[in-house]
Amino acid sequence: GMPVEQNPPALSLYEGAESGLRCNFSTTMKGVQWFQQNHRGRLITLFYLAQGTKENGRLKSTFNSKERYSTLHIKDAQLEDSGTYFCAVEGTGGYKVVFGSGTRLLVSP
Amino acid sequence: NSKVIQTPRYLVKGQGQKAKMRCIPEKGHPVVFWYQQNKNNEFKFLINFQNQEVLQQIDMTEKRFSAECPSNSPCSLEIQSSEAGDSALYLCASSVNQDTQYFGPGTRLLVL
Numbered sequence: 346g347m348p349v350e351q352n353p354p355a356l357s358l359y360e361g362a363e364s365g366l367r368c369n370f371s372t373t374m375k376g377v378q379w380f381q382q383n384h385r386g387r388l389i390t391l392f393y394l395a396q397g398t399k400e401n402g403r404l405k406s407t408f409n410s411k412e413r414y415s416t417l418h419i420k421d422a423q424l425e426d427s428g429t430y431f432c433a434v435e436g437t438g439g440y441k442v443v444f445g446s447g448t449r450l451l452v453s454p
Numbered sequence: 455n456s457k458v459i460q461t462p463r464y465l466v467k468g469q470g471q472k473a474k475m476r477c478i479p480e481k482g483h484p485v486v487f488w489y490q491q492n493k494n495n496e497f498k499f500l501i502n503f504q505n506q507e508v509l510q511q512i513d514m515t516e517k518r519f520s521a522e523c524p525s526n527s528p529c530s531l532e533i534q535s536s537e538a539g540d541s542a543l544y545l546c547a548s549s550v551n552q553d554t555q556y557f558g559p560g561t562r563l564l565v566l
Binding site: 347376378380382385386387389390391395428429431433434442443444446 | 456491502545554
C-alpha cells in the first residue's frame with residue numbers, strides 16, 4: 346500500500362487565525378489533491394497539484410514530491426472552513442488514489 | 455463546485471439483499487471513480503473506469519461488488535449480497551484525465 350499520514354488529526358482555530366495542515370507520504374507520488382468534507386459529508390475539491398504551489402483566496406497548497414509531503418495553509422479562518430480536510434495522493438504506478446486519515450478543523454468565533 | 459449526481463442519497467437493505475447505487479459524472483468527464491468511506495471516515499478505493507472500461511479495481515470489488523459505466527446511461531455500483539460491514543458512504547467522483555476529481559454527494563448505505 347501507500348500509507349498517507351495527515352497531521353494534526355484535529356485543529357481548533359479562532360476566526361481570523363491561520364494554520365497549516367500537512368500530508369506525508371512514504372513514496373514518490375504523481376499528484377496530490379486536497380478536499381474539505383463538510384458536516385453533510387459533501388467533499389469539496391480544493392486543489393490538485395502535480396508540483397509546486399497553488400493559491401486560491403485564503404487557501405494555499407504546496408506539493409513537494411521529492412520530500413514526500415504536501416501542505417494546505419489556511420489564513421483568516423472563517424466559520425465555514427470547519428470540516429474535515431483530506432489529502433488524497435495518486436501514485437505513479439496506476440490510477441489508484443489513497444486518502445489520508447484527515448484533519449478535523451473547528452473554527453470558533 | 456461539483457455537478458456529479460448520485461442516487462439514491464440513502465439506501466437501506468437487509469443482509470443478503472442487493473444494493474444498487476448510481477452516478478452521473480460531470481459532462482465531459484470520461485473517468486469515474488468509486489470510493490467507500492466507512493464510519494471511521496476512512497476512504498477505500500473500489501474501482502475506476504475510463505469511459506466504459508475498467509482501469510483498476512480492488513479484490514473486494516471483484517468478488518461481491520459489480521460496477522459498470524455504460525455509454526449514455528448512469529454508472530452504477532451494485533453489491534450482490536449486502537453485509538453489515540458494507541454500511542458506509544459510497545462516493546462517486548469524475549475527472550477529465552485522472553487528476554482533479556469532483557465528487558458527488560454520496561449514497562449512504564445502511565445494511566441491517
